[in-house]
Amino acid sequence: MTNGNAWATPRGWILIRDAAATFLPNPRDPDDKIQLAHLPEALHSRCSCVLSGKPTIPGCVVLLVEPVDTVIWYFHVGEDEEWTRHEYDIGIQMLDPPIDGKDHEKTPICSIGAYQGNRLAAGHALRITDPIAGGLGVSGAASxxxxxxxxxxxxxxxxxxxxxxxxYDVTVYKMDFSKHKWCVAEDIGGRVFLIAPWYFGPSCSAEECGLEKDRVCAIFAHYKYFEVSKVEDGETDEHELIDAPYSEHGMWILPTET
Structure with missing residues (x-):
């Protein structure tokens, strides 16, 4: 397995594509593997991958979102014979300054998650009700x-x-579906969120994993450190990844029943 052909999912399973096969292995049990139809293209290592449910149940959707092109790939486990490629259009975004003479481009899906079996793009399409202190950081940018x-x-x-x-700061929001708005969360129900570059965000039981509750752990493998932030006030501690191998983007290895 290499960073070029592996995409971690928030449910612990890892989607792997090698030269001849595509499958979902359980990283904690090499004999536990779900075979899928072979992905016809070698996609970017920075794709986001989510599952609509447990892949051991037929009909579970495996969804891959390309990082730059407005393209998604999906596959129904146990039902489809091949992957489906879909080009989407959710609007345009302006380019300032212009790139190659173009002042706009199609808006790509940046953050995506599975909610109760459905795929849901999150972020700019949904309004944040509580103001962000200091705006979007010093640079006006956020992940x-x-x-x-x-x-x-x-x-x-x-x-x-x-x-x-x-x-610059870490804030957690909770969706209020009655108002279709994001609201600042004061806690996350005693859970721990483990996030990594390129929109990987699973939730785990703090008690079962031996971690402090209501924390956000973020890994920055390229710079060999990780951060732990309190949901209540955003207070953050930084920890070095001593002797960690070089990696463009790290991933959390999770149990498959989180």
């Missing part, structure tokens, strides 16, 4: 992560500094 947890939908927002690398 967003969609997380389904205990039948609720959350969004983790990392506000970025001028270098577009340093996290």
């Amino acid at each position: 967003e992560f969609s997380v389904e947890s205990e039948n609720d939908l959350y969004m983790v927002c990392q506000l970025l500094d001028w270098d577009i690398r340093t996290v």
Whole structure:
């Protein structure tokens, strides 16, 4: 398995494509593997991958979202004979300054999560009710992560500094479906959110994993450190990944029944 052909999912399973096969292995049990139809293309390592449910149940949707092109791939486990490629159009975004003479482009899906068996794009399409102190960080930029947890939908927002690398602040929002709006969350029900670059965001039981509750753990493998933030006030501690191998983007290895 290499970073070029593996996409971790929030449910613990990892989608792997090698030269001849595509499958979902359980990283904690090499004999536990679900065979899928072979992906016809070698996609970017920065694709986001989510599952609509447990892949051991027929009909579970495996969804891959390309990071730049407005393209998604999906496959129904145990039902489809091949992957479906779909080009979507959810509007345009302006380019300032223009790139290659173009001042706009199609808006790509940046943060996506599965909620109660459905795929849901989160972020700019849904209004945030509570103001963000200081705006979107010093640089006006942020990273967003969609997380389904205990039948609720959350969004983790990392506000970025001028270098577009340093996290300026961490805020967690909870979706109020009655108002179709994001509201600041004061806790996450005693859970822990484990996030990583390219919109990977699972939820785990803090007690079962031996971690402090109501925390957001974010890994920055490229720079060999990770951060732990309190949901209540955003207070963050930084920890070094000592002797960690070089990696463009890290992933959390999770149990498959989180």
